[in-house]
Each structure stands twice: as structure tokens, then as C-alpha cells.
Amino acid sequence: MNWLLKARPVSTFLSASVFAGALLAGGSALAQSFPSKPVSLVVPYPAGGVSDVIARSLNNTLAKHLGQPVLVENLGGAGGGIAAQKVLNAPADGYMIFQGSPNELVLSPLTNAAIKYKAEDFRLVQMITINPLVMLARKDLPASNGDELMAYARKTAAEGKPMTYASVGPGSLYHLLGAHMSQLTGVPMTHVPYKGGAPATQDLLAGQVDIFMTPYSKSQVAMVEEGKLKAPAVLSAERQDMFSKVPTLNESKALKGFVFETWAGFFVRKNTPEPVVQALHKALSEVANDPAVRAALEAQAMIVPRPLGLSDLDKLYADNTARYRAIARDMHLQPQ
The missing domain is CATH 3.40.190.10 (Periplasmic binding protein-like II)
Structure with a gap:
């Protein structure tokens, strides 16, 4: 393959270097500017349930770490599918976070024919509770x-x-x-x-x-x-x-x-820019380590695990997706 490298003009490498540098600079600027407006935390069930308790135990703390208000939005229906689809329909810019679990993102698409998304359309940014x-x-x-x-x-x-x-x-x-x-x-x-x-x-x-x-x-x-x-x-x-x-x-x-x-975590669209994902991951990890948040959630009989790195979260989500799909397959569950 060396002949391919030799055949390329120097200007090609210069252009590539400039382009790569621009991407890095753009990513850095994006991370520094995010967020510049309020962030929505979408809960896929009505107010008053366990998911709502989690969201309202930490949204103000998350707001402090992000430097912007974090608004809890309850949107029930279709086993969490309506809320998940709303997040997918929004821009992939990190301003709409889905608080959910494999329940809504893995299982609902397997059994509800009206749900068109798949688990891989989302990325897990941080786990918050084991329930x-x-x-x-x-x-x-x-x-x-x-x-x-x-x-x-x-x-x-x-x-x-x-x-x-x-x-x-x-x-x-x-x-x-x-x-x-x-x-x-x-x-x-x-x-x-x-x-x-x-x-x-x-x-x-x-x-x-x-x-x-x-x-x-x-x-x-x-x-x-x-x-x-x-x-x-x-x-x-x-x-x-x-x-x-x-x-x-x-x-x-x-x-x-x-x-x-079961467990609860925070998800964004899969194609959310990496600098934004990293900014959210940093803020959510700080929230998970906050003593007041941990105490509030543990008082509600929830377990707050230690924050995980993004690569570990990717593996956790992939493993859970495979496990629940296997159970559904063994039960011959079909979309209806």
C-alpha cells in the first residue's frame, strides 16, 4: 500500500491535516459551548411513578453541573415508546435526554409493532440506579x-x-x-x-x-x-x-x-456529537457521585452504582440488549 501514499500529492496531506485540525477545533468549541440553553429530561411515564421520583431527585443538581436549567418532561404511553420516539425526532444535539432502561428501548420495539426504533438508535451516557x-x-x-x-x-x-x-x-x-x-x-x-x-x-x-x-x-x-x-x-x-x-x-x-x-440510565441519540456526549457524561457522573442525590435515591430503596466510563456503558447496554432479546425470543414474543 506504500505506493498509494507515494502517489498522493503533498497538498492532499496538508488538506487532510487542516481538515482534521478543524474537526478537533470544532469539537472543542462544541463541548465548551454546550449547553447554551435549557435541557429537557424526558421521563417515559406520568408523574408520580418511580421514574419520575428519580428525575426530580437529580434534575436541579444536574442543572448546576451543566449551568443550564434541566426541565423534567413526563410523557407516558406505548411502554415508554412515545417518549423515546420524541427524543429520536429531536435534533441529535444533547438538549433532549431520555431517562429510561432496556424496558423502553429494547423490549418495547420487540412487542409493539407501532414502535419503529431499535435499541441501537440510542447511546447510554450514564447509569443512575439499580432498582x-x-x-x-x-x-x-x-x-x-x-x-x-x-x-x-x-x-x-x-x-x-x-x-x-x-x-x-x-x-x-x-x-x-x-x-x-x-x-x-x-x-x-x-x-x-x-x-x-x-x-x-x-x-x-x-x-x-x-x-x-x-x-x-x-x-x-x-x-x-x-x-x-x-x-x-x-x-x-x-x-x-x-x-x-x-x-x-x-x-x-x-x-x-x-x-x-432493572436499572435506569440516561440516553441520547446514537449520532449525538462525541464532545456533547462527553460533556453530558461528565455532568451525569458528577451527579451520580453527589452525596445528596445518592442519599435521596437510596432513601427510596434504590441502589446508586458507581459511575462507569463510556466504553463500559457501551458494553453494558449491548449486553443487556442481547439478554432481553434472547428472553423475548425464547418466549416467542411477536410485535402486535
């Missing part, structure tokens, strides 16, 4: 552990009234969990989708739906302690501090090995 999952139930559900729950589910299915489970939309993780539980046990259950965790919890309080597998905050813990809701089980491998008396599904015979958790 344990709990199974909440209407207060009068006659089950206090996984085995009692499945016995009740079999009984109601045999009577032609399958147990109902809520989710935050078709294709969401919580839809997948209910469908997976039904498939593993061979017990029919009825999926009831909502636009977010808050309306699902309201119907659970009203006794309109039987169970809801979901991440939780302190408000849900209080509802269980006050007897407004029941918590038959948690989905973690071990019992959880805020639900210390609640057994895991893993302790049951019927659902041993049924262990899941």
Missing part, C-alpha cells in the same frame, strides 16, 4: 408468598377468571415478567397495560387488578405497611431491607429461580 423489584398485590389477595400466589392463580384460571397482572405497557419488562411467569408455570394470566406505574398502582389500590411487578419507592413501602396494598414477594435473589419480612419468589417451589431487577 429492585417487588410484587405488589391488592390488599385482599389471598396469598403471602410465591406458592400461595400460584395456587390462587391456578384456582382462578380453572374458574375461568385468570389472575390479572398490571404493566406499564405492552412490551414492557413488567409485561414480560407476567408473560414469563405464566409460561413457566403453565397458568393462564391476563395482562392489563397502563401508561405508567402511578395509574397501575391506583387501580391496584382500588382492587381493579390483582398484582403488579414493579420497581418501588418509599411511597409503595408505606402503602404496604399501612395495609393499603399487599406484597406477596420480591423478585431479588435475597430479601430486601425495606421489605425484610417479605419472601422472595426464589424461596418458593413454584417460582424458584425467578430473579429479576
